[in-house]
Amino acid sequence: MKKIETITDATLVRQYLEGSEDALSKLINRHQQRIYNFIYSKVFDRDVTEDIFQDTFIKVIRTLKRGKYNEEGKFLPWTMRIAHNLVIDYFRKNNRMPKFDNSGDFNIFSVLQDEDLNAEKLMVKDQIESDVKKLIEELPEDQKEVLIMRIYRDMSFKEIAERTDVSINTALGRMRYALINLRKVIEKHDIVLTKY
Amino acid sequence: MEKIYFNQPPNKKVEKLNPKKETIQFLLNYSKALSIIEGKHMSYENLLN
Structure with missing residues (x-):
């Protein structure tokens, strides 16, 4: 029977911090589907999901390389939290942006709806x-x-x-x-x- | 209560999605290109393309 080798996330993180880019590749490969689907379940847009997924791992990479990550065996929950915060940022930005419909008619009230505040x-x-x-x-x-x-x-x-x-x-x-x-x-x- | 909202209960499974290969490749390249330079009071990011 073939032995299945399981390297923990903590080990992969440590290997990555020691300079192994392959360890990062394994981490992304291991969790990409879960994180991607988590983001998609919130935004329902493939392009936005792709952007948020990318931003999530950019943040992960920067934090790891800066040595700011405290390993407690919780790489996935930590990454999911980053993704979650970025999803909230996305909705926050979109809610505050003036929306224009695509009918060709400019609706001034779509921009001025909060004018009385x-x-x-x-x-x-x-x-x-x-x-x-x-x-x-x-x-x-x-x-x-x-x-x-x-x-x-x-x-x-x-x-x-x-x-x-x-x-x-x-x-x-x-x-x-x-x-x-x-x-x-x-x-x-x-x-x-x-x-x- | 379910009947109030629709006739048949949902049994459609949500398709599992994956990011594009280009996105993964970008992240791996980004990681390779990024280095952190520690200063006295600050650290600097350096991105080598």
Whole structure:
């Protein structure tokens, strides 16, 4: 029987830090599908996924080469976290960008929709969005995923169920618990999320 | 509750995707080209093409 040799991520990271480019190739090869599909499950666009995947590993490479990576046997979760943060950055940038439709008609209201917000209100609005995002970050991964897809990506529960490979009842249940948990945290800490 | 949303439950599996070979090659080349130069108080990135 053929012996299967398994080199741990920690060993590959160490080999890479010692100058082995082949170790990096193995690390990417080992985790590429999982990371790529994780990104795609959030953005649903192959080109954007490709960009975020590339940026994720650029960040990984730079951090490793700078000696800033603390090995705790958690290479994949660390890389997934980087990818996750880049996905959030992508949505954050897109939400703030003025959107133009492709009809050829210029719609001034698509650019000026927040015109009535003064600097203070904008700051409050940003703060609330930021607070809510922090609260969402505290949710269990499966609940957070469903909530982001439903609220930020406006996906139907049917789509969410398909994307997360669970039944629609499970997706609905996760959303319900996500909202219950958010409400609990907000009440427990007396957090005020009022716009003005 | 499922019936409220659609008639048939989803059983379609999501296709597993992989990055392009060009992307992987770019990353490997980037890694080879990147070097970090440590200064007294800062470190500098050097990219050799």
